[in-house]
Amino acid sequence: MERRAPVTQVERSRLGRYHITDPYLRFYYRFLANRQTQLALGVQEQSLAEIKRHLRDFIGANTWEEICREWLLRASANHTLPFVVDQVGSAWTRGAQVDVVGINSMEKLLVLGECKWGLEPVGRSVLTAVVDKTAEVTPSQGQWQVYYLGFARDGWTAASHAFAQEIADSPPGGKNWRALGMRLLDLSQVDQDLTAWVS
Structure with a gap:
């Protein structure tokens, strides 16, 4: 178990949440723990149906987000981004949640990322939503x-690619933040980058 706080908040934040860090145990408690009697009796069809029905969402909400956070950390270390981040995690408030967040508190730099594990290309609305969340998750002190x-x-x-170009050409901003740009990645690019950086 690990307590995680929004990376944009102080560690003692009341918004902290507890997470199971071990992937096997996460899978076990999500899909198998409540079905021990069925599994012991050899009745596996219902468990398998449950796993098939929810596995994509489970991977998207757990494994894919963790891989994307690792990509951000390694991309920063390999100078693939316009700046270096000190911490990587996620951020949430009562009204917004951002899957991947990197922060450099000294330089007042913030990376906000959204992760999707669907079976088709993702549309512009996901990107506009993360831009709309910016004011809510950006720390209140300083210009970011x-x-x-x-x-x-x-x-x-x-x-989506056109929207990313719009962000580059005419960066939006708010009371205490200004956009620097946007980068879009898919699974094959993330895999290729991580393979190169870890080797």
């Missing part, structure tokens, strides 16, 4: 520069 990342298993639509 924000860079956006989009992680989608099967890539992004043409409209």
Whole structure:
């Protein structure tokens, strides 16, 4: 077990949540723990149906997000991003949640990323939603520069790429933040990068 706080908040934040860090135990408690009697009796069809029905969401909400956070940390260390981040995690408030967040508190730099594990290219609305959450998750002290990342298993639509170009050409901003740009990645690019960086 591990207590995680939003990376944009102090460690003692009341918004902290507890997570099971071991992937096997996460899978076990999500899909198998409540079905021990069925499994002991050899009645596996119902358990297998439950796993098939929810496995994609489970991977998207756990494994894929963790891989994307690792990509951000390693991309920062390999100078693939416009700046270096000190911490990587996620951020949430009562009204918003961002899957991948990197922060450099000294330089007032923030990376906000959204992760999708769907079976088709992801549309522009996911990207506009993460930009709309910026004001809510950006720390209130200081003037921040924000860079956006989009992680989608099967890539992004043409409209999404056009939106990323709009962010670069005419960066949005708010009371205490200004956008730096946006980068979109798919599973094959994330895999290729991580393979190169870990080797």
